[in-house]
Amino acid sequence: MPPERIHVGARIPKELYNKCVQDYGNITDAINAGLESLFKQSENKTENECKTTDNGCKTTENSNEQWIREQIRIKDESHMEITSNLKEQVNLLVDQMRIKDSQIEKLNDTLQNQVLNIHSLGMVEK
Secondary structure, eight states, X not given: OOOOOOOOOOOOOHHHHHHHHHHHSSHHHHHHXXXXXXXXXXXXXXXXXXXXXXXXXXXXXHHHHHHHHHHHHHHHHHHHHHHHHHHHHHHHHHHHHHHHHHHHHHXXXXXXXXXXXXXXHHHHHO
C-alpha cells in the first residue's frame, strides 16, 4: 500500500520551479527530496550539537583535572617547604640540647670537685 499523501500548495520563483523540474523530473519529487534533505540536516545538526556538548564536557573535565593537579602540586610544594622548615627547627633544638647536656655535665663535674674539696677540707680540720 503506497504511503498516504496530501496535496501541498506553495508559490516559488519560476527559476526554482524550472530547475526542480529539470533536475527531478517533476515538482513533487523535488519537494520530497528537499524536505527529506532538510530533516536529515536537522538530525545531523542535533547529532553534532550532542557531540559538541560531549566534547565540551570532556574539555571541561580535562581542564578541571588539570586545575586539581596544579592545586595538588602547589600544596605538595607548600608541605615540603613546611616540612623542611620543621626539620631545620628540630635540628636546631637538638643542637641546643647537646649544648645544654654538655653544660650540665660540666656543672656536675664542678659540683663533684667542690664536694670533694669541701670533704677534704673537713678531713683536714679534724
